[in-house]
Amino acid sequence: MDKTVVNAKHVQKIYGKKGENQSHALRGISFSMQEGEFVGIMGPSGSGKTTLLNIISTLDKATGGIVEIAGTDITKMKQRELSDFRSRKLGFIFQDFNLLENLTIYENIALPLSLQGIPSKKIGPKVEKAAEMLDISSLLPKYPAEVSGGQKQRSAAARALVHEPAIILADEPTGALDSKNATTLLEAMQNLNKKQGISIMMVTHDPYSASYCQRILFIQDGKLNKEIHRGGSREAFYKEILEVIADIGAHKA
Ligand SMILES: Nc1ncnc2c1ncn2[C@@H]1O[C@H](COP(=O)(O)OP(=O)(O)O)[C@@H](O)[C@H]1O
Numbered sequence: 657m658d659k660t661v662v663n664a665k666h667v668q669k670i671y672g673k674k675g676e677n678q679s680h681a682l683r684g685i686s687f688s689m690q691e692g693e694f695v696g697i698m699g700p701s702g703s704g705k706t707t708l709l710n711i712i713s714t715l716d717k718a719t720g721g722i723v724e725i726a727g728t729d730i731t732k733m734k735q736r737e738l739s740d741f742r743s744r745k746l747g748f749i750f751q752d753f754n755l756l757e758n759l760t761i762y763e764n765i766a767l768p769l770s771l772q773g774i775p776s777k778k779i780g781p782k783v784e785k786a787a788e789m790l791d792i793s794s795l796l797p798k799y800p801a802e803v804s805g806g807q808k809q810r811s812a813a814a815r816a817l818v819h820e821p822a823i824i825l826a827d828e829p830t831g832a833l834d835s836k837n838a839t840t841l842l843e844a845m846q847n848l849n850k851k852q853g854i855s856i857m858m859v860t861h862d863p864y865s866a867s868y869c870q871r872i873l874f875i876q877d878g879k880l881n882k883e884i885h886r887g888g889s890r891e892a893f894y895k896e897i898l899e900v901i902a903d904i905g906a907h908k909a
């Protein structure tokens with residue numbers, strides 16, 4: 657049975673106070689995402705992609721509308737509830753990895769579990785399993801400075817899933833990677849989604865990265881402009897994405 661992991665209704669975001677220079681970043685966006693989906697968010701620079709992801713991430717608040725994550729309305733939650741919800745239910749992958757340099761890869765991946773107060777005995781097997789899924793088992797004793805950019809981002813992906821979140825949220829996760837490492841990461845994310853049924857939402861301006869998704873929402877001027885589903889091969893989807901971009905002009909970062 658399908659379960660809704662994200663339900664966004666008429667989400668609105670206005671930056672700045674009334675009477676000041678206000679910026680309407682989101683103008684009533686509605687969509688939903690089912691458990692086990694891999695959804696991409698595309699759109700030109702300034703269209704509201706990061707704002708939307710930050711609202712779903714609970715890092716920023718909508719000024720209107722409703723956002724439910726895994727059945728919980730996050731728009732009415734208080735700060736403390738939000739940070740607890742975030743650490744239990746969400747996993748994050750950022751463009752610039754966000755690993756802590758003075759912790760080993762093992763300790764970085766373990767962080768979401770140790771922050772929840774899970775005993776270290778129980779943490780070990782979970783970290784090892786996550787590392788295995790991303791093919792970085794041999795890197796666990798190393799420090800971030802000792803591994804490549806691609807390995808850093810796969811470590812960040814392991815950290816994002818180790819606590820079995822309801823959804824992984826990724827903002828331009830391939831933005832700092834060369835094409836070979838980007839492909840390795842995207843294939844790993846695709847595998848996690850297909851084999852483990854992990855729900856992933858990824859913001860990207862890169863059509864190649866987006867072609868790994870099952871469904872893409874195109875936003876423009878803070879509104880949902882178009883939505884496409886991957887029917888056949890990734891290659892065919894890539895072409896379709898390029899066509900949509902040429903059509904609506906949503907091509908720049
Ligand atoms: N903190 C902020 N204060 C004021 N305006 C902002 C802020 N963050 C984003 N914006 C504005 O909101 C719009 C959407 O930005 P953003 O979500 O970053 O777009 P994208 O990620 O698609 O490039 C832009 O016009 C941007 O200038």
Ligand SMILES: [Mg+2]
Pocket residue numbers: 705706707
């Ligand atoms: Mg952005």
